[in-house]
Amino acid sequence: MISTPVGAIGTGIGGGVELTLSNIAQEMSRRGHIVKIVAPVGSIVKDVPVIEIPGELQTPAQNQTRDEPIVIPKNSVLANMWDYARRVQLDYDLIVNFAYDWLPLYLTSFFHCPIAHLISMGSLTDAMDDMIEQIATNFPGTIGVHSLTQAQTFKFADKCRSLANGMDLSIYQFRSQPNNYLAWVGRIAPEKALEDAVAAAKITGIPLKVFGVRQNEEYWQQICQDYADASIIYEGFLPTAQLQQKLGECRGLLVTPRWVEAFGNVAIEALACGVPVIAYNRGGLKEIVKDGQTGFLVKPDSVDGLVDAIKCLDKIDRLACRQQAEAEYSQQAMGDRTEQWFRNILISH
Structure with a gap:
């Protein structure tokens, strides 16, 4: 390989x-x-x-x-x-x-x-x-x-x-009761559109935990400057065991690609922890997220769509998220x- x-x-x-x-x-x-x-x-x-x-x-x-x-x-x-x-x-x-x-x-x-x-x-x-x-x-x-x-x-x-x-689902622990955080996981680069997740989190007033490699440092610094008053917690790039632990504590995962993601491993990782996924309705994410059941698919590039979905997170059964991961992934x-x-x-x- x-x-x-x-x-x-x-x-x-x-x-x-x-x-x-x-x-x-x-x-x-x-x-x-x-x-x-x-x-x-x-x-x-x-x-x-x-x-x-x-x-x-x-x-x-x-x-x-x-x-x-x-x-x-x-x-x-x-x-x-x-x-x-x-x-x-x-x-x-x-x-x-x-x-x-x-x-x-x-x-x-x-x-x-x-x-x-x-x-x-x-x-x-x-x-x-x-x-x-x-x-x-x-x-x-x-x-x-x-x-x-x-x-x-x-x-x-x-x-x-x-x-x-x-995934090896035995690594991912199901969490039925989250804390009041949102999550974003991925390479920090323009095509991942982290700024949309930050904007949505700011509007809802829920802190956003960001996990991943800062591949484009200039892009990251620009987001920090543009959203200086947003509650962003940068957690760094974590090994799977640590990532799943912190990810599982979150109310929902935001996935905001500007481009056609081939799949979306982070979506499976979230589901395995019982975390609903809010994703732009493009790319492989369309085939993973069951809209209204294990998360929400929203209009691509729509911060308002993300905000509306965040308000509905409590309607998602976290156990259904884990069960989808076990059945399909x-x-x-x-x-x-x-x-x-x-x-x-x-x-x-």
């Missing part, structure tokens, strides 16, 4: 990809598969061996424009990881690519070992769309996505395998879907 090249696993820079990779690797290992992870130096995954590769990190794709050219830095960690994979490929039945990047897709036809590509984002750049489509056409069944909504951002949606995600359920995808690729190779 070859990780994202934008940051070491465990730093939070890779966003939801880090958690998805860790969960899949741990579940496949639990099922008796021999799993190794190739990742940038400093990566840590519990109970799974990690081969650490040095090199320069890649620029995250979500920061690029539609017609951005392909850029590979000098001594690229992405190139170094895939050079390592090339050398050891015959020792493995399958390579799983977690990088949303052009290079691994391009290299697919040069490898003898089959490659499964789990695409973590919707359509962002023309170069990526074209390359994903080439692989989807020439290597049928090898493109996996997290949601049908994500797949539909591509012209070749029917060639993508929707897998959803899953357990690690076992995710493992079944992912393992079958891997088997199908091996059978057709």
Whole structure:
């Protein structure tokens, strides 16, 4: 399993990809598969061996424009990881690519070992769309996505395998009685629109706990300046065990993406703790939140919509949130879907 090249696993820079990779690797290992992870130096995954590769990190794709050219830095960690994979490929039945990047897709036809590509984002750049489509056409069944909504951002949606995600729910403790806080979890960067959550929290007068890596420090400082009188509590980037404990204390989670989120791991994490999710009605979140039952889907980019939903949080049964997570997003359920995808690729190779 070859990780994202934008940051070491465990730093939070890779966003939801880090958690998805860790969960899949741990579940496949639990099922008796021999799993190794190739990742940038400093990566840590519990109970799974990690081969650490040095090199320069890649620029995250979500920061690029539609017609951005392909850029590979000098001594690229992405190139170094895939050079390592090339050398050891015959020792493995399958390579799983977690990088949303052009290079691994391009290299697919040069490898003898089959490659499964789990695409973590919707359509962002023309170069990526074209390359994903080439692989989807020439290597049928090898493109996996997290949601049908994500797949539909591509012209070749029917060639993508929707897998959803899953968590080890034993890590997440159900909390029936919250404290008077709201939560926001994610990379602190413009496409996540934290300022909308802050504005909504300010209007309702409920303090907002913010969890995540400050990926864009200038953006964070601007929010603090613009909303100096808002009650924001920055909790930092926390390991899962600590995050779920603090998240579970909150009345609701606000998820406010400006872009099409492929899935939304934080929404599952909240539900697992019994925390209702208030999300913009776009991207994979549309497939997770059951409007009126486990949270609310509101008009995208509408702070008023967030405010109205916050006022209705007490109508949501927190136990129903946990039950949805158990029924649809357990690690076992995710493992079944992912393992079958891997088997199908091996059978057709």
